[in-house]
Amino acid sequence: MHAYWSKKAHEAIEQYIEHYTQPGDLVLDQFCGSGGTALSALSLGRKAIAIDRSPAATFISNGFCSSTDLPKLNEEYARLMQKVSSPISELYNSNCHICGSKAIIHYQVYSMTFQCLKCLRKTPLARCTPVDNSSNAYYCPYCGDIIKTSQEKTGYQLIET
Structure with missing residues (x-):
């Protein structure tokens, strides 16, 4: 869709x-x-x-x-995955952040980071609580001061895998 x-x-x-x-x-x-x-x-x-x-x-x-022949689509998908999984699997391998063993990456979430103007700590926006639903202002999780998305971004941080 x-x-x-x-x-x-x-x-x-x-x-x-x-x-x-x-x-x-x-x-x-x-x-x-x-x-x-x-x-x-x-x-x-x-x-x-x-x-x-x-x-x-x-x-x-x-x-x-348009209609789709789902059994044929699933069959073709399985055939394609069998053909390409070995060459590309290394792109999705990592180590588990908990136990250290090999793991497959299914997804990663990055967040923009901003520096709090009061405590000067860089923090991912995804870890901040919005001031309200209609503004672009968030509470700093460290000191409670206001961080605005109009401030300069300091980068991106991986927050979840």
């Missing part, structure tokens, strides 16, 4: 389609975006035409509304 700037909730689209059309009717969406209206129409037993001026939109819409 691809994010699209004007994506609408499928439930709302389905209500309109059910109210104004019957199964088998044709639904035309002249500004299809990611294809939500076409997908809703197809799932409700209607036919759909989805067009858009944007080539990206029609590409996304086509992928969104």
Whole structure:
């Protein structure tokens, strides 16, 4: 599923389609975006035409509304993984930070760091508590002073793996 700037909730689209059309009717969406209206129409037993001026939109819409042979996709994925896992596995190897044994990296989380202007400690923003939901101000976890995201960044820090 691809994010699209004007994506609408499928439930709302389905209500309109059910109210104004019957199964088998044709639904035309002249500004299809990611294809939500076409997908809703197809799932409700209607036919759909989805067009858009944007080539990206029609590409996304086509992928969104096309069916996939999942067993074949899984088979091809397994075949590909078998072929490439050995050459690329070294890229994801590390040592466990707890026991020191070999481990595979599944994900890493980095956070921007800022220097508190009061205590001068550099801290990852992800470790700070927001002042409120609407501002870009955070409490320093060391001294409680305010750190603002408009301040100069001091870098990035790995905070979770």
